[in-house]
Amino acid sequence: MTEYMPIMMDLSGMRVLLVGGGKIAGRKASQLLAAGAELTVISPEIGEEVRALKQDAALNWIAREAQTDDVENYRIVYAASGDEQLNERIAEAARRGGALVNVSSRARSGNFIHPAVLRRGRLIVAASTSGAGPSAASALIRELDERFGNEYETYAEFLYMMRQTIRASVSEPEVRHRLMRKLAETDILDHIRQDTFVPWSESQMAEWIETEREE
Ligand SMILES: C[C@@]1(CC(=O)O)c2cc3[nH]c(cc4nc(cc5[nH]c(cc(n2)[C@H]1CCC(=O)O)[C@@](C)(CC(=O)O)[C@@H]5CCC(=O)O)C(CC(=O)O)=C4CCC(=O)O)c(CCC(=O)O)c3CC(=O)O
Numbered sequence: 199m200t201e202y203m204p205i206m207m208d209l210s211g212m213r214v215l216l217v218g219g220g221k222i223a224g225r226k227a228s229q230l231l232a233a234g235a236e237l238t239v240i241s242p243e244i245g246e247e248v249r250a251l252k253q254d255a256a257l258n259w260i261a262r263e264a265q266t267d268d269v270e271n272y273r274i275v276y277a278a279s280g281d282e283q284l285n286e287r288i289a290e291a292a293r294r295g296g297a298l299v300n301v302s303s304r305a306r307s308g309n310f311i312h313p314a315v316l317r318r319g320r321l322i323v324a325a326s327t328s329g330a331g332p333s334a335a336s337a338l339i340r341e342l343d344e345r346f347g348n349e350y351e352t353y354a355e356f357l358y359m360m361r362q363t364i365r366a367s368v369s370e371p372e373v374r375h376r377l378m379r380k381l382a383e384t385d386i387l388d389h390i391r392q393d394t395f396v397p398w399s400e401s402q403m404a405e406w407i408e409t410e411r412e413e
């Protein structure tokens with residue numbers, strides 16, 4: 199069994215090649231553009247999903263069949279055409295060139311795969327079956343969708359603001375760590391749920407840090 203490494207990637211400004219322009223390519227293109235990638239799509243035709251994204255300046259469509267030497271100069275490649283044999287050839291060439299490659303038609307032919315994802319602002323929950331059953335991964339995420347409401351977006355934003363403030367104003371590592379531990383134990387999430395949370399001002403943040411910094 200492949201032991202996949204889950205990672206979170208910042209794709210801003212990264213050049214990414216996407217082979218194929220159908221429904222699945224559209225799904226990938228929309229996620230890649232949202233993550234800031236500079237996307238090149240090679241496909242003789244594009245479907246409505248990719249077409250709708252084409253206004254985005256970061257999407258460049260080359261209208262022709264893809265070939266293996268197209269992967270040169272890309273470090274991230276998606277093989278998502280409807281031609282499975284082509285996907286295999288693209289994957290092989292990309293791997294040989296040392297690129298990261300995702301293959302829509304066969305998980306094992308690539309060296310990374312996508313999980314099903316739930317987003318609440320900065321909070322991201324991902325579930326993967328390591329390719330065993332993508333629909334089951336999606337079903338699990340739908341369950342979590344009911345469990346984790348929009349309060350988590352506010353909560354993650356609060357954690358972000360507080361952590362920035364702590365990092366900027368506390369220099370002793372052990373005090374920082376103590377504050378971060380205490381921060382994870384506040385009842386802020388309950389307040390957000392009960393709609394009684396008001397985002398903290400800078401002086402409130404500083405006051406909390408002052409009172410909680412001692413053991
Ligand atoms: C390896 C991976 C590719 C990758 O890395 O992208 C992969 C591969 C394959 N999927 C196939 C089929 C389907 N995939 C979906 C749906 C999703 N597939 C996703 C991920 C992944 N799918 C990755 C592994 C994830 C994991 O398990 O950890 C989701 C979760 C996330 C996303 O795509 O972003 C997304 C949820 C979208 C959402 O929630 O909206 C549906 C249902 C639907 O479309 O509604 C079907 C049809 C029903 C079925 O077959 O189950 C086939 C057979 C193709 C064929 O036979 O033609 C292969 C090929 C193979 O099995 O190797």
Ligand SMILES: NC(=O)C1=CN([C@@H]2O[C@H](COP(=O)(O)OP(=O)(O)OC[C@H]3O[C@@H](n4cnc5c(N)ncnc54)[C@H](O)[C@@H]3O)[C@@H](O)[C@H]2O)C=CC1
Nearest residue numbers: 218219220221222223240241243263264278279280302303
């Ligand atoms: N990863 C996933 O979640 C899923 C993957 N799949 C697999 O993904 C692949 C694509 O599926 P769809 O997008 O639904 O198919 P689709 O039929 O909608 O699109 C196929 C695309 O490939 C392009 N194409 C065909 N020959 C090409 C070539 N020589 N060079 C470049 N582009 C070429 C076509 O122009 C078209 O845009 C299939 O192999 C399918 O088995 C299917 C369902 C889910």
